Amino acid sequence: MTKFEWFSRFDSACADLSTEDRTRANDYYRELFDDKLEAGEREEDILQDFGTPESAAERLKSETETSAEPAAPTGGYSPAGGQYAPQSGYDPYASYPPAGGAGTGSGMGTGSGGQSVPPTGRSNPFASYTPPTGGAGSGTGMGSGTGAGSPYSSYTPAGGGTGSGTGSGAGTAHRRKMPWWAILLIVIGVLSLIFGAIGAIGSISHIPHSPNREKELSATVNEIRIEADAGQITVGKTDKAFPVLRYYESNRIDVSVDETGAAVHVVQKVKSFFLGRSGEIEILLPNGSADTLDVHLDAGKISVKDVSVREADLNVSAGQLKIDALDVQNTAVLKVEAGQITGKGLSAQDLTMRIDAGEIDVQLKGAKTDYSIDAQVQVGSGSLSQPISAEKTIKAYVDAGSISLSFDR
Amino acid sequence: MDIQLKKGMLEICVLKAIEKEESYGYKIIADLAPIVSVSESTLYPILKRLESANALTTYSMEFNGRMRKYYLITAEGKRRLAEFLQSVPQILQIIDYIGGKNV
Numbered sequence: 107m108t109k110f111e112w113f114s115r116f117d118s119a120c121a122d123l124s125t126e127d128r129t130r131a132n133d134y135y136r137e138l139f140d141d142k143l144e145a146g147e148r149e150e151d152i153l154q155d156f157g158t159p160e161s162a163a164e165r166l167k168s169e170t171e172t173s174a175e176p177a178a179p180t181g182g183y184s185p186a187g188g189q190y191a192p193q194s195g196y197d198p199y200a201s202y203p204p205a206g207g208a209g210t211g212s213g214m215g216t217g218s219g220g221q222s223v224p225p226t227g228r229s230n231p232f233a234s235y236t237p238p239t240g241g242a243g244s245g246t247g248m249g250s251g252t253g254a255g256s257p258y259s260s261y262t263p264a265g266g267g268t269g270s271g272t273g274s275g276a277g278t279a280h281r282r283k284m285p286w287w288a289i290l291l292i293v294i295g296v297l298s299l300i301f302g303a304i305g306a307i308g309s310i311s312h313i314p315h316s317p318n319r320e321k322e323l324s325a326t327v328n329e330i331r332i333e334a335d336a337g338q339i340t341v342g343k344t345d346k347a348f349p350v351l352r353y354y355e356s357n358r359i360d361v362s363v364d365e366t367g368a369a370v371h372v373v374q375k376v377k378s379f380f381l382g383r384s385g386e387i388e389i390l391l392p393n394g395s396a397d398t399l400d401v402h403l404d405a406g407k408i409s410v411k412d413v414s415v416r417e418a419d420l421n422v423s424a425g426q427l428k429i430d431a432l433d434v435q436n437t438a439v440l441k442v443e444a445g446q447i448t449g450k451g452l453s454a455q456d457l458t459m460r461i462d463a464g465e466i467d468v469q470l471k472g473a474k475t476d477y478s479i480d481a482q483v484q485v486g487s488g489s490l491s492q493p494i495s496a497e498k499t500i501k502a503y504v505d506a507g508s509i510s511l512s513f514d515r
Numbered sequence: 516m517d518i519q520l521k522k523g524m525l526e527i528c529v530l531k532a533i534e535k536e537e538s539y540g541y542k543i544i545a546d547l548a549p550i551v552s553v554s555e556s557t558l559y560p561i562l563k564r565l566e567s568a569n570a571l572t573t574y575s576m577e578f579n580g581r582m583r584k585y586y587l588i589t590a591e592g593k594r595r596l597a598e599f600l601q602s603v604p605q606i607l608q609i610i611d612y613i614g615g616k617n618v
Contacts, residue, residue, distance in 0.1 A: 131559065134540060137583055138555050141541035144579065155555060162556045169560030287577045462580075 109139060110480060112153050114493030119163035131166055288485050291463045291506050295444065314338045314384040314406065317352035321363060324348065327370045328397040330389060334374035336405045337384035343394030343412040354385030361387070368397070410449075418454070429468065450514070459502045466502055466509045473515040481509045522561070525553060527599045529561050530570060530592050537574075537587040562586060570595055 116135065120128045135156065142152045156162055314337040325348040332339055337354070344350050351372065355361045364371040374387060384406060394412045400419045401408055407426045414433040421441045429449030432438075438454035440447050443462045453471035466488075470477070479492040481502040488509030502509050528551060532543045540558060547553050553561075565571045570592035575582045588596075 130563075133582070133584065134559050134562075135555065137581070138540050138544075140579075140581055141539070141583075145541070157554070157556055165556045166559065169563070285575065285577060285582060 107150075107153055109149055109153065110478060110493065110499065111495070112156065112159050114491075116159035116163055117493075119160045120166065123167065127166075131163075135162070285484075288506055295463055295506075314386045315354040315356070315359075317354050317386050317388055319353050319355050319361070321351045321353075322346075322348050323351055323365060323370055325392070326368055327365060328395075329369040329400075330391075330396050330398065331369065331400040332372045332374075332387060332389065333402045334372075334387055334404070334406070335376040335384075337374065337376075337403075338386045338406050339401055339403055339408045340386065340388040341399060341401065341408070341410045341413055342388070342390045344390035344392060346390075347392050349392060349396075350388075350390045352386070352388040352390075354387070356385070359385050361385075433471070453498075455498055457498070457500045459500075461504045461507060463506045464504070465507045466504060466511070468510075469512045469514055470500070471514055472498075474513045476513075479511070481511060483507065483509055525551065525557065526561055526565060526570075527596065528553075529558070529565065530588060530596050533571060533586050533588045534593070534596060537585040539583050539585050543586070565592065 113132065113136070117128065117132065120131060123131070139152055139156075142155075143149065327349050330341075330349075349370070351363065351370070353361045353363075353372070353374070358377050360375045360377065362373045362375075364373075372387060372389075374385065376384065391413065393414075395414045397415065398417045398419075399410075399413070399415045402421045403425065404423045405425055406422070407428065408420055408422055409428045409430070410420070410432045411430040413431070414435075416435045418432065418434045418438040418440075420427055420439070422445060423443045425442065425445045427440055427442050427445070427447045427449075429440075429447075429452045431451035432449075432453070433451075434454035434457070436454070437456045438452075438458070440457070440459045441461070442464060445461070445464045447459055447461060447464075447466045447468060450469035451471055452468055457470075459466050459468070474492070475494065476496055477492070477498045477500045478494050478496040479490055479500045479502075481488060481490040481500070483489045483504045483506075485506040486504060486508045488504070488511075490509070490511070500511070502511065528547055529543060532538055532546050538546065540555070540562075544553055544555065544558060562571070566573060566586075568591070569589055571586050572589050573584055573586050575584050577583070
């Protein structure tokens with residue numbers, strides 16, 4: 107059984123519990139799962155330990171019924187004496203009156219958003235705010251300043267400090283909390299916009315320098331690894347029988363190309379981020395195919411066009427990941443910390459997309475029913491769960507922002 | 516072990532595990548492992564019961580890009596723990612009695 111199956115079966119087995127109980131139990135098992143995985147346990151073993159989802163749910167239900175012991179104090183506490191009040195904030199789940207629970211949100215439209223404000227002050231700064239079930243909780247927009255997201259880089263892909271943001275502000279009745287780090291992300295989003303604007307005011311040319319070097323790689327090269335500080339990385343297709351690598355190198359930007367056997371490792375280092383130093387790196391693959399594709403970029407844009415690989419790992423810290431036909435036979439991991447993942451013609455056996463702040467807007471190859479989908483947005487919109495047993499899986503996680511998935515059939 | 520008895524003992528064990536400092540699900544299980552094996556699905560109801568009895572309180576904090584729930588003992592939890600320890604001599608007496616020792 108896979109993790110996904112376990113949790114979807116668990117969820118259906120818990121169907122008759124309250125949403126709150128269900129979410130709590132689900133969070134509990136997910137947290138344990140992650141902790142055990144990080145401790146080095148195997149997925150199968152962990153799920154084995156959990157028992158079947160049905161028995162775990164059964165256990166929960168029987169305990170829930172018998173645990174209806176009153177929260178009333180025992181012994182010497184006297185409710186009348188005012189020493190002890192059960193609603194004094196002990197229970198972080200129950201203390202919000204639904205009516206007062208609406209978060210107030212103010213979207214800024216330019217990519218930063220308002221934040222949900224807990225209705226009442228709380229003594230515990232760690233306690234997180236839970237919007238009431240079905241409550242209003244509106245306006246948790248999050249800015250993602252594409253390209254402008256990196257405070258140490260004055261690079262913006264389009265040349266304008268636009269900082270396109272996704273001010274999606276749907277508080278939804280999603281019972282996720284508004285944790286402190288989400289607020290932090292919002293602050294970072296706003297800061298990065300300011301940095302982006304400063305860059306734009308300086309009217310510095312932000313278009314990455316076009317390649318001034320070209321290298322023909324050995325025809326056997328099919329494990330591609332690129333690490334770059336700033337600029338644009340393009341992965342595409344060539345009619346030639348060998349991969350072609352083009353890049354920009356100058357006295358401010360170092361590029362090293364290390365070719366050993368089937369592997370090529372390209373590292374771009376920008377010595378000074380001052381005045382928007384950034385260069386383009388372009389790799390063109392024979393028939394667009396390779397075995398593995400592993401690209402890590404700090405700030406800028408990764409574009410992939412007409413490429414087919416066995417495994418792909420594409421990672422941008424601040425910026426954009428743009429796909430135009432990418433076929434991955436096994437696992438694809440697409441990750442952007444602040445920015446966007448966009449594009450079309452994407453297909454993978456096992457696809458994971460992750461954004462801290464920003465948006466995922468992707469059209470996948472095939473029909474929706476080809477995939478078992480788990481898409482979660484913590485703050486924002488676009489959560490979707492389709493726990494069917496399909497051949498392919500999609501996992502999409504956004505902390506703050508939005509997810510939009512479409513299918514070409 | 517008798518189920519009710521075990522339940523009660525485990526509750527005390529869990530309180531003990533969070534007595535010094537707050538802890539989280541995985542760590543509680545790991546800390547108790549040398550003493551008593553507690554499965555994930557056993558721990559959950561215990562934590563829930565202790566929470567609704569106000570013997571512990573919780574908060575969530577980010578860890579490794581995800582949320583982790585921490586459990587914190589309350590005054591009521593400490594009271595329970597102390598109460599148990601006070602009754603230990605009596606419990607031992609009972610055990611001795613059951614074991615057939617002369618008291």
